Amino acid sequence: MAEAILIPRNVLHGCVVKALRAAGADEESTAATSRSLVLASELGIDSHGVRLVPHYVRVLKSGRVNPRPKRRIERRGTATALLDADNGLGHASAYAGMELACELALANGVGAVGIFRSSHFAAAGPYAIAGAEAGCIALASTNADKIVGLHGSARAFHGTNPIAVAAPVADANPWLMELATSSMPFNRIVAYARMGKPLPEGVAADAEGNPTTDPDRAAMLLPLGGLEFGHKGAGLAGLVTVLCAVLTGASQDDELIPMFRTRDLLAPGDREWQTRAERLTTGIPVDPETARSLGIAS
């Protein structure tokens, strides 16, 4: 952010509120979205802070997002619920979902709320922090539009699928973990291109799925873990999709789910189950030392 202007927090918050209100958002949506974006900016998560206001103004004005949603809660179990966000701004439903999840957790020991028919909620951290402030160890996550390719694939498969967890700490700010399950967000690739700098190894691939360090050729991101260990980031991204989309019925990236069953891409666990099938036929390889210790070989 060259030439950034420093703006006092409350002034900035007031401007964000004004912009969202002017775009037609109701008071609760305005309050939730400005709370989330300004906190992200306070915390230094600039890619998901007030920078996004023009985006939300656009989608509010275009009608793509409902400025006056009527949310609906469906209780599912003693400790679980589904929240229909009525296509409103994702920040309001995320805060509402976290508040309900914390109520359920405080009453039952653990609670979970799935949200569907929602929209982009910016950073995941603010909702986890809200949960920690309510006294809970809180996890917030969302699946997202696909931009992350699997190793050697020419098609993006997962979104950046972030996971944030916050935990209360006595007399201190909450413990906070926030990560995208890709190595870096795409807007950092763009920043590298602008600076004319090569990318680190293993963060991006070109349109054919070949890893590249040339930011101008980067067409998709690679999962956390890079070339050697990207299956781990991909597994975490898949976990987010299972929890946030498969489990709730929310699937913005609706091509993603059937792809789990295609033959050209290994889903998490496929390799292990294949190995098991082979080993149940061929036998299980055991090193001589273990075999000896088990009395199988001498």
Place this chain on the structure above:
Amino acid sequence: MAEAILIPRNVLHGCVVKALRAAGADEESTAATSRSLVLASELGIDSHGVRLVPHYVRVLKSGRVNPRPKRRIERRGTATALLDADNGLGHASAYAGMELACELALANGVGAVGIFRSSHFAAAGPYAIAGAEAGCIALASTNADKIVGLHGSARAFHGTNPIAVAAPVADANPWLMELATSSMPFNRIVAYARMGKPLPEGVAADAEGNPTTDPDRAAMLLPLGGLEFGHKGAGLAGLVTVLCAVLTGASQDDELIPMFRTRDLLAPGDREWQTRAERLTTGIPVDPETARSLGIAS
């Protein structure tokens, strides 16, 4: 595993049962441990499969692990419980904890069980799979002895702290994600040393905390994400510690927790909270375009 011997699954299972029984383990511990280890071997997770039997035999015989534990369940909330494993083999308490967590989840929508006074449970995957077989999306995790260093630190901080999740899939094996939050397990470093091959970048550090690709100089592991993105793996490892040790009171690696408060190592979230404190004083940097769109600058 050069020169491995292929052994039929049932023969191998019988040998493991016999070895554990001979070491004094009671019937339930024997059944659980052999079930877990043989499944890991079937799935190709050899580092955490039957190879470990001699280890368990040793700790059973030495008295470090209780061969005839009396587990105790403490109900905490409608949907939660704590399980005191009475220092038995970790496999038996992990299966028992997962079974109880699934009962709680099937009754309440979600359930969680924390286990303390337990011991090494080998791979996490078998317990997640057991949960999926009971009809749940199941997560199994454990903190572990510290062997993973943080970037630039000369001391190991986290264990390999694995996370496994399994989810039922209709007419197919469960979806399965299993990962250590380090890039690789230490026994793979040893395998590289044996082969005289250099390590990939960013998986290990020497005794001074400097990253090394020389397997003979490797004194600790680096977190998933390597040199550039290791803060993400470290964050995940920290999450495991919060859930498995801080929350349950189980802390084998008891030096780990006070280290969260030291000043020389940034805990997850510290950087963000520092940024926030600064920004609340200096103002929040906003790029000119966003500032214009908010009516702050012209």
